[in-house]
Amino acid sequence: xxxxxxxxxxxxxxxxxxxxxxxxxxxxxxxxxxxxxxxxxxxxxxxxxxxxxxxxxxxxxxxxxxxxxxxxxxxxxxxxxxxxxxxxxxxxxxxxxxxxxxxxxxxxxxxxxxxxxxxxxxxxxxxxxxxxxxxxxxxxxxxxxxxxxxxxxxxxxxxxxxxxxxxxxxxxxxxxxxxxxxxxxxxxxxxxxxxxxxxxxxxxxxxxxxxxxxxxxxxxxxxxxxxxxxxxxxxxxxxxxxxxxxxxxxxxxxxxxxxxxxxxxxxxxxxxxxxxxxxxxxxxxxxxxxxxxxxxxxxxxxxxxxxxxxxxxxxxxxxxxxxxxxxxxxxxxxxxxxxxxxxxxxxxxxxxxxxxxxxxxxxxxxxxxxxxxxxxxxxxxxxxxxxxxxxxxxxxxxxxxxxxxxxxxxxxxxxxxxxxxxxxx
Numbered sequence: 001x002x003x004x005x006x007x008x009x010x011x012x013x014x015x016x017x018x019x020x021x022x023x024x025x026x027x028x029x030x031x032x033x034x035x036x037x038x039x040x041x042x043x044x045x046x047x048x049x050x051x052x053x054x055x056x057x058x059x060x061x062x063x064x065x066x067x068x069x070x071x072x073x074x075x076x077x078x079x080x081x082x083x084x085x086x087x088x089x090x091x092x093x094x095x096x097x098x099x100x101x102x103x104x105x106x107x108x109x110x111x112x113x114x115x116x117x118x119x120x121x122x123x124x125x126x127x128x129x130x131x132x133x134x135x136x137x138x139x140x141x142x143x144x145x146x147x148x149x150x151x152x153x154x155x156x157x158x159x160x161x162x163x164x165x166x167x168x169x170x171x172x173x174x175x176x177x178x179x180x181x182x183x184x185x186x187x188x189x190x191x192x193x194x195x196x197x198x199x200x201x202x203x204x205x206x207x208x209x210x211x212x213x214x215x216x217x218x219x220x221x222x223x224x225x226x227x228x229x230x231x232x233x234x235x236x237x238x239x240x241x242x243x244x245x246x247x248x249x250x251x252x253x254x255x256x257x258x259x260x261x262x263x264x265x266x267x268x269x270x271x272x273x274x275x276x277x278x279x280x281x282x283x284x285x286x287x288x289x290x291x292x293x294x295x296x297x298x299x300x301x302x303x304x305x306x307x308x309x310x311x312x313x314x315x316x317x318x319x320x321x322x323x324x325x326x327x328x329x330x331x332x333x334x335x336x337x338x339x340x341x342x343x344x345x346x347x348x349x350x351x352x353x354x355x356x357x358x359x360x361x362x363x364x365x366x367x368x369x370x371x372x373x374x375x376x377x378x379x380x381x382x383x384x385x386x387x388x389x390x391x392x393x394x395x396x397x398x399x400x401x402x403x404x405x406x407x408x409x410x411x412x413x414x415x416x417x418x419x420x421x422x423x424x425x
Contacts, residue, residue: 026068048160069149073128080132225416232409253396272388279346279385310414314352333393343402344395350385351407
C-alpha cells in the first residue's frame with residue numbers, strides 16, 4: 001500500500017470539512033482586494049492532486065470551487081455599487097491606485113474583463129468591484145462571472161489532477177530513494193519560490209493584514225504573542241491527546257515511518273546524522289555558550305536571559321511530557337537512542353535555539369531582503385533537523401510536531417519576556 005493511500009483513513013473524517021474549505025478559499029480569493037493575498041490557484045491545484053488519491057470527489061470539489069468563486073464575485077460587485085467612498089490613497093487596502101488599475105483594465109476589455117480578469121492575479125479581485133462601480137448590467141456580469149468561475153476552477157483542479165495522476169504512474173517506475181531525492185529537490189524549489197514571493201509581496205501582505213483590524217491594530221499587536229502562545233498550548237494538548245488515545249500508534253506516524261525506512265540508504269543516514277547533531281545536547285550547550293558570549297561582548301545583554309528561558313523552559317517541558325506519556329521509540333531506528341520518544345528533544349531545541357537566534361538577527365538587520373533570508377535559513381535548519389529525526393527512525397512524526405510546538409511556545413514566551421524587559425529597562 002502506498003504512503004498516500006495509507007493516509008486516506010486519517011483524512012477521511014475531514015472530507016466534508018474539506019469541501020467547505022474549498023468553497024471558503026474560492027470565495028475569499030474572489031473577494032475584492034482581500035483576494036490579493038489568498039493563494040487560491042495553488043490551493044485548487046492541491047485539491048486536484050488529492051482528488052486522484054480519493055480524498056475529494058473531483059465533481060463535488062469542482063462544484064464547491066465554482067460556487068465559492070461566483071458568490072465571492074457577486075459580493076465584490078455589490079460592494080462596488082456603493083461607490084468610490086472606500087478609496088483613499090492612505091488606506092492600505094483600498095488604495096486609489098488599485099482602483100485605477102482595475103478601471104484601466106475594464107476600459108480596455110469591456111464586459112469581458114470579468115472573465116479575463118479572473119485569470120490575471122494583479123486585477124483578479126478588483127474587476128468585479130469595478131464592474132459594480134461602473135454599474136455594469138447585472139445579467140451580463142452574472143454571465144461572465146459564472147463562465148469565468150467555471151473555467152478557472154476546472155483549469156486549476158485539472159492541472160492538479162493531471163499532476164496527481166502522473167505521480168501515481170511515476171511511483172511504479174521510480175525507486176522510493178529517487179522519490180525522496182525528488183521530494184527534497186521539490187522542497188528547495190518551493191521554498192525558493194515562497195521566499196521570492198514574500199520578498200516581493202510580504203510587506204504589502206503584512207500591511208493589509210494589520211489594516212484589517214482598523215483602530216484596534218495596536219491592541220491586536222500587543223496581544224498577538226499571547227494569541228500565538230495560547231495556540232501553541234492548545235495544539236500541544238491536542239497532539240498529546242491523540243497520541244495517548246491511540247496508544248502511541250497513530251496511523252500517520254506508522255505510514256510515514258514505513259515510507260522512510262524503505263527509502264533508507266547508508267549515505268543519507270550519515271548525512272542526516274550530521275544534520276541531527278546540530279540539535280544534540282552537546283552542540284546546543286556549546287552553541288549557547290558561544291551565543292551568550294557574543295551577546296555579552298556586543299552589548300546585547302538584554303537577549304541573554306530570554307534565550308536561556310527559551311531553552312531551559314522548553315527542555316523542562318519536554319522532559320515532563322516524556323515522563324508523563326512514556327512513549328516508546330520506533331523499533332526501526334538507524335542509530336541507537338535511549339529515553340522516551342514523545343516529544344522530540346531535538347525538534348524542541350531547534351526551534352527554541354535557532355528561532356530565538358533568528359529573532360535577534362531580525363531586530364539587528366535593517367534590510368527587508370536580508371531579514372527574509374535569515375528567516376528562511378533558520379526555518380530550513382529547523383525543518384531539516386526535524387526531518388533528520390524521522391529519516392533516522394528515532395522519532396515518530398507526532399513526536400517531531402509536538403517538539404516544534406513546545407519549542408515555539410517557549411520561543412514566544414521568551415520573545416514576550418524580551419519585550420517586557422525592554423519596556424522596563
